[in-house]
Amino acid sequence: MKPSAMYGLMRLENCAMAGIAVGIGFIVAGGLEAGIGIILAVVSAFLITGAGNTINDYYDRETDKKNTPQRPIPSNNISAKRAFYLAMALFGIGIVMSFFINYSCLALASFNSVVLFFYGRNLKSSVFVGNVAVSYLTASTFVYGALVLQNPVTTVFLALLAFLANVGREVIGDIEDVAGDKKAGIKTLAIRLGAKRAWCYGRTYIIAAVLLSPVPYLMNLLGFYYLAPVLVADTIFIASIITSNARLNQRLTKMGIFAGLVAFLLGAIL
Numbered sequence: 001m002k003p004s005a006m007y008g009l010m011r012l013e014n015c016a017m018a019g020i021a022v023g024i025g026f027i028v029a030g031g032l033e034a035g036i037g038i039i040l041a042v043v044s045a046f047l048i049t050g051a052g053n054t055i056n057d058y059y060d061r062e063t064d065k066k067n068t069p070q071r072p073i074p075s076n077n078i079s080a081k082r083a084f085y086l087a088m089a090l091f092g093i094g095i096v097m098s099f100f101i102n103y104s105c106l107a108l109a110s111f112n113s114v115v116l117f118f119y120g121r122n123l124k125s126s127v128f129v130g131n132v133a134v135s136y137l138t139a140s141t142f143v144y145g146a147l148v149l150q151n152p153v154t155t156v157f158l159a160l161l162a163f164l165a166n167v168g169r170e171v172i173g174d175i176e177d178v179a180g181d182k183k184a185g186i187k188t189l190a191i192r193l194g195a196k197r198a199w200c201y202g203r204t205y206i207i208a209a210v211l212l213s214p215v216p217y218l219m220n221l222l223g224f225y226y227l228a229p230v231l232v233a234d235t236i237f238i239a240s241i242i243t244s245n246a247r248l249n250q251r252l253t254k255m256g257i258f259a260g261l262v263a264f265l266l267g268a269i270l
Contacts, residue, residue: 008072009057009083010050010090018049018141024261025145025155028268037101037148044097044109045141051090052116052137058083059120091117104147112140128189131174135166157216158264161209162257165237168205169253171198175246203241206253210234213260216267226267233259 019042026038057064057073058080065074072078078086091113098109115123115133124130139159146155175195189198213230216222233256240252 009054009078009086011053012050014053015046015049019043019046021045021138021141022145024265025142025158026148027145028142028155028158028264029146029149029151030268031145031149032269038145040097040101041105041145041148044094044101044105045144046094047090047097048094048109048113048116051087051094051113052120054083054087054090055117056120056124058087101148102150104150104152105144108140108144108147112137112144128171131167131170131189134170135163138166139163154216154221154264154268157212157221158260161213161260164205164209164212165253165257165260168202168209168241169250169257170202171205172202172246172249172253174198199244202249206237206241210237216264222264222267223270224267225270226263229259229263229266233257233263 022042022045023038026041031038057071060071061073061080061083064071069075073080073083095106095109095113098105115137119130119133119137123133139162142155142158142162143152146152171189174189174191175198189201213234217224217226217230236252236256236259240249240256243249243252
C-alpha cells in the first residue's frame with residue numbers, strides 16, 4: 001500500500017484534529033499532567049477517526065468514480081478490499097487501546113466506531129440524520145478526553161455547544177452542495193425543504209448554542225476568564241447567522257467554535 005493512499009483514506013489532518021479535541025477535553029476536565037491514559041486516548045481517537053474516514057471512502061467508491069476520481073480507491077492506489085480491511089484494523093486497534101484506559105472510554109470508543117461505520121454505509125444519505133451523526137461524533141471527542149479522568153461533567157456543556165453549532169453549520173453547509181448531493185442521491189434538508197427553510201433550521205441551532213453559552217459560568221463550572229472569549233465566540237456566531245452567504249457562514253462558525261474552545265480552556269485553567 002502506498003503511503004499516499006493511506007494518507008488520502010485516513011485524512012490525517014482530520015485525525016489530528018480529533019486527537020487535539022481529546023486533549024482539550026482532558027484539560028477542561030482538570031487534567032494538567034500528561035500520562036499513559038491521555039496518550040492512549042489521543043492515539044485511539046486518531047485511529048478511530050482514520051477508520052471512519054476510510055470506511056466512508058469504501059462505501060463512496062462508486063460515486064467517487066464520477067465526482068472525485070482522484071480519491072485513493074477510484075484512482076486504483078488501493079483496492080476497495082484492502083481499504084475495508086484497513087478500516088476494520090484501525091477500528092480494532094483503537095478500541096483495544098481504549099480498553100487499557102478505562103471501561104467508560106471503551107464504551108464510548110466502541111459506540112463511536114459503530115456510528116462511524118453506519119454513517120459511511122447508511123446514515124450519510126439520510127435527511128438530517130447524517131448532520132446529527134457528524135455533529136455528535138465531533139462533540140463526543142471532548143467527552144472522551146474527560147472520561148480519561150472519569151470527570152465528564154464540564155465537557156458535557158462543551159460537547160453540547162459544539163454539537164449545536166456543528167449541526168447548524170452542517171445544515172447550512174449543505175446548501176452549497178445541493179447540485180452534487182442530488183446527483184449522488186443524498187437527501188439533505190436543503191434538498192428536501194429548500195435553501196430558505198434549511199437556513200432557518202441551521203440558524204436555530206446556532207442561536208441555541210449562543211443562548212446556552214453562559215450556563216457553564218452560571219453553574220460555577222468555569223471561571224471568570226471564560227466570559228470574555230465566549231462573548232467573542234457568541235459575537236462571531238451571531239455574525240454567521242446574519243449573513244446570507246453559506247460559504248461565509250461556514251468560515252464564521254468555524255472561527256466561533258475555535259473561540260469557544262479558547263473560552264473553555266481559559267475558564268478551566270485560570
